[in-house]
Amino acid sequence: MEASGRADALLAAASGLSRTRVQALIKSGAAKLNGQALLDPSTRLSPDDAVTLVVPPPAPAEPLPEAIPLDVLYEDDAVLVLDKPAGMVVHPAAGHASGTLVNALLAHCAGSLSGIGGVARPGIVHRLDKDTSGVMVVAKSDAAHQSLAAQFADHGRTGPLRRRYRAFAWGTPEPPYGVIDKPLARHPTDRQRFAVRASGKEAITHYRTLRTLGPVSEMELELETGRTHQIRVHMTAIGTPLVGDPVYGAGFATKANRLPPAAKAAAQALGRQALHAAHLTFAHPLTGEVMSFDSPLPPDLASFADVLAAA
Secondary structure, eight states: OOSOEEHHHHHHHHHOOOHHHHHHHHHTTOEEETTEEOOOTTOEEOTTOOEEEOOOOOEEOSSOOOOOOOOEEEEOSSEEEEEEOTTOOSSOBTTBSSSSHHHHHHHHTTTOOOOBTTEEOOEEOSOOOTTOEEEEEEESSHHHHHHHHHHHHHTTSSSOOEEEEEEEEESOOSSSEEEEEOOEEEOSSOTTOEEEOTTSBOOEEEEEEEEEETTEEEEEEEESSOOTTHHHHHHHHTTOOBTTOTTTSGGGGGGGGGSOHHHHHHHHHHOSOOEEEEEEEEEOTTTOOEEEEEOOOOHHHHHHHHHHHHO
């Protein structure tokens, strides 16, 4: 080794693997110190020690690869940036064992995944709800996963990470721009939902009204934190739920009846919350280059906006 310190920390730095992954490898017998088995990750090493670590090939991922077309905006050996369509679930789960983004990525990236935690799978560092469309970045290596995860955990407070959304909401926020700072936690009676609760985790959303289209406002929203359903809950909390949100805006469904016929039909045709991840900026996990990606409104939301504007 070229330095002194704990075996797990030094091997993680030298290999580009996560410290947790290195600890698991050491405990499995994959490391040797001066020709002898090294089984304790906390063993102190000196510059004179000879250490080897055998990293096995990534194990096959449990979800099956599926040849599902993806709208790829950028790809290299470390990351893949894509434009996710509405209706696609990110992770396989109960009721969605196939047809997910992970299934599609396993097929698209076949042979180019170096392993996340020892498994040949894409590294999902942030998620979009099933019915939210827009830009996502995915890690293709353990080192890239660590860097991106740290950036998203930091929420752009000390780095370049930026996440901006476009949305259509019932009514107009007052004031028309500002900051929503309301902690979020799971709903006390419905575990599938989230709610504003004093005991919840910090959640901050910056919002700006772009234009008013009759009873609907086109909004730009930027996340300072990344809680589950954050935008949807926050917009409902200030009295302007997202158009088409079946969970947090169900009580406003009758508002569509007040729209002109064409706009009413367009609102009902959405079949999802009117929310789109329009912009993502991050630092490339290996080069540090600041990268920015934009996604225009998808056809369903663009058509909805056009019909409202013409009404």
